[in-house]
Amino acid sequence: MSTTAAVHSLWTTAADPIVKIDAPKIEYGQLAPTLIVVGAALVGVLVEAFVPRKSRYYAQMFVSVVALVAAFAAVVALAADGYATTKAGIAAMGAIAVDGPALFLQGTILLTALVGLFTFAERRLDPEAHGNRVDSFAAQAAAVPGSDSEKRAVKAGFTTTEVFPLLLFAVAGMLVFPAANDLLTLFVALEVLSLPLYLLCALARRKRLMSQEAAVKYFLLGAFASAFTLFGIALLYGYAGSMSYATIAQVVDGTVPEITPALADTMGNDALLLIGAALLVMGLLFKVGAVPFHMWTPDVYQGAPTPVTGFMAAATKVAAFGALLRLLYVVLPGLRWDWRPVMWGVAIVTMLAGAIVAITQTDIKRLLAYSSIAHAGFILAGVIAATPSGISSVLFYLAAYSFVTIGAFAVVTLVRDAGGEATHLSRWAGLGRRSPLVAAVFAVFLLAFAGIPLTSGFAGKFAVFKAAAEGGAVPLVVVGVISSAVAAFFYIRVIVLMFFSEPRPEGPTVAVPSPLTMTAIAVGVAVTVVLGVAPQYFLDLAGDAGVFVR
């Protein structure tokens, strides 16, 4: 009897008493911004399926605008309730952090997305096709470029209203990305924000092959970067035995309260930690477009429909820098002495390469792409500071930069000729003579990019450089000002072209946009000037928001 029992015990054990699995506790209120946007995106899909084609555009517009405004209101309500400061905490079983940086960045992303949405919805720039108003997106994405089915789709007046739910899905991913508090959430958010963007990039109405090529490049390189990220996550999990930011941070610091035998085996293995962290940071640097992971930027910026480029350049950068900040400041502060030298190098190379390569560009969208690379370098200088003022300066810079970017790309959509947007720089010659107002507005954006005082660009640049200098990175500041000087050259060159060159006889025309694009541009100019002249309120906001919860 006893022997059988012993034999049996080889393949059976006494079962634990049945326990009730606790239902996960979800703080719906604190997650409201994300939930609203996801919900609206799903509604958008239903609209696409069930609402008649004629009224889809308006229905989608309505859903998207309401969702973004409501989500922004939710962010403001949370911040007003103290979730940015005193009540900051972790929600959704440790998956999402609700704290100052998260709410600040979510607010920024939502506003940027709202302004970006206006440029998505613009339908007056392209000439009417067969009596139907069309936007910047392909009539039917599935129709092969140049084929009969494409012609039929155009003739039937189809428009790709799917862009609205796609935009909302991307926004949902972006809202989670900087707030993710464990590695899996981070990865899911990364994919949720990336996949819709890959699709959006492929949807240009004009120059469709170029647009599709850009999308494929973006997708392949993005998938590659995602794989790196995932591999990094796996290694970090192997090292710390946990996905949670807080636990990993404790293991890295060596302050973990309870060391299990399994953890004791792996936590001394620095190779796992260093390689894992490096791969993870690489994935994020890809998203922000830092050198040497920047190769996709110019092609994608150029090929994607311009409204998408503007939205992507602004909002993705905000989300990705938010995630990078949280990763470096919450998970890896114990590794500071390892990542700071590397990030120094990345920041220096990014600033210089972005500024120098931009000089040779002849296409306005590629030029802005390289300029965005240089700006990623400036922001990295603030990230490296590793001080509270570093966080708040980065937050401020991101807010300032995203509105300039979206405004600048909105202006690019206005300058057109028979082939669509006239993005070659030589076509912009003498624009200041033809349409002084548009050229002046674009000049304001360029001056803000160049960091001329009294624009938001200067306030932001000053903030990050100040933080970097206080953090002891004086050489970085010097490289920063030098590359600013280099960068100023090509911004100025565009201004020269617009104002001091004679207009070409058959130059492009400036389309008169609907109030939608006008609003986008006006918001861009207003934010640029207000943040340049009276930044105090927003600096306070960023300063108050500058503490991560752990």
Added chain:
Amino acid sequence: MSFPLLTATAALPAIGAIATAAVPAARRTAAKWLALLFSLATLALAITVLVRFDPDGDRYQLTESHSWIADFGVRYELGVDGIAVALIALTALLIPFIVLAGWHDADPLETGSKRWRPTQGFFALILAVEAMVIISFEATDVFLFYIFFEAMLIPMYFLIGGFGDRAHKDGEEKAATQRSYAAVKFLLYNLAGGLIMLAAVIGLYVVAGNFSLTEIAQARANGELEMATSTERWLFLGFFFAFAVKAPLWPLHTWLPNAMQESTAPVAVLITAVVDKVGTFAMLRFCLQLFPEASKWATPVIMVLAVISIIYGALLAVGQRDIKRLIAYASISHFGFIVMGIFAMTSQGQSGATLYMVNHGISTAVLMLIAGFLISRRGSRLIADFGGVQKVAPVLAGTFLIGGLATLSLPGLAPFVSEFLVLVGTFTRYPVIGIVATFGIVLAALYTLVLYQRTMTGPVKPEVAEMPDLRVREIAVVAPLVVLLVFLGVYPKPVTDIVNPAVKQTLSDVQKKDPQPEVEAAK
């Protein structure tokens, strides 16, 4: 709260700029009158500042202070000392003449797009520059100063690149190319200087924790704020580099001849007589006060650079074939004198330098504006294209001669007093440099008199035979300035009275005393 006089003086031209820019395209003349009106009203305010300023009172007067960007430690702090008052008065004085002289410079050639309004833009930009220059003379907050020091480049850039001389000999397209080259060169030089300064401004904040000139200078004087020697020197170099580009000092001067050559005469006056003064002014106010030790450390090198500027500028002026380029090189030579006076660290030297800034502004304005009238009549800037003008246009030639004589510092005209003071001030401390610099005066006589001789005397060239003399508007521009040149040449006391206490203060900041004359020391 009293009336914010300094803010008003800076804000009025800014409002004028907006108002002028808003005038509809068809009402060009109204825009001109509006600009003139605003520049005259600003002059009135500047004179009020001059009257309200008490030379024997506090160091900074009419002060205003408001919180601005607390996060950066930046305050909106204004205040003027004697040096600033003199330069604000100069700026406000010159702008109405610049506006009047440029009355027809920006009339559109052909009726282009209805919305293209070059005239409105021209005058609005001039007023915008005036506003920014005035506020940078008033700012006692380093950051506030920096913002306008940089921001004024933008309107200046559009003035240089957008408006040039009519009837260019190579045709309009070539002229536009050269203009935009000059404008870009101007902007890049100054922006590079400014960005280097930005690094130093940030460094100053990291060291001092705020941007208030008065607080930092006081903390430095009390010894509350210690700076490591190397830190102070690096920061000094960052600031000085920007000011030396702006001033401009050899070897950072090469943008000036291009910019002055390609822009219209009133804009050239705006560059050299007004905007560049911010550079030399800032050396006095910021470099010496914030970094006294480093200033003393750098003095020998700067003195040598200044002397090189004097001689090099003068030599190149002798060799020029283009009238405006000649005046530009002459200005480089004169800026050498100003910098030399500042860094001689004697009271005569610095009073002389300040006086020099004012006098050089007036004398260059006379010379350049008349040169502009001359060039617009002939449609050429080349000296060789002129000859015998004094026979056909005696008033023009006569006033041109007065301007030229002022440039070569003829006794009896204003620049003589200042040049003499600078040389005396330099000589008491650096005799060798003083002697070398004196050769600059000899060369000045050469380039101005040769210029006059080649353009105004000799047989009348057929192309200039029909040249009309100065018109009423042009005489209205020149006459008051000439009167002022003579008046300040005979009786400079009003300016020196205002300037001297401020100079004494600055010298005490760097803890330098005037060297005693040896006779007295021997007693």
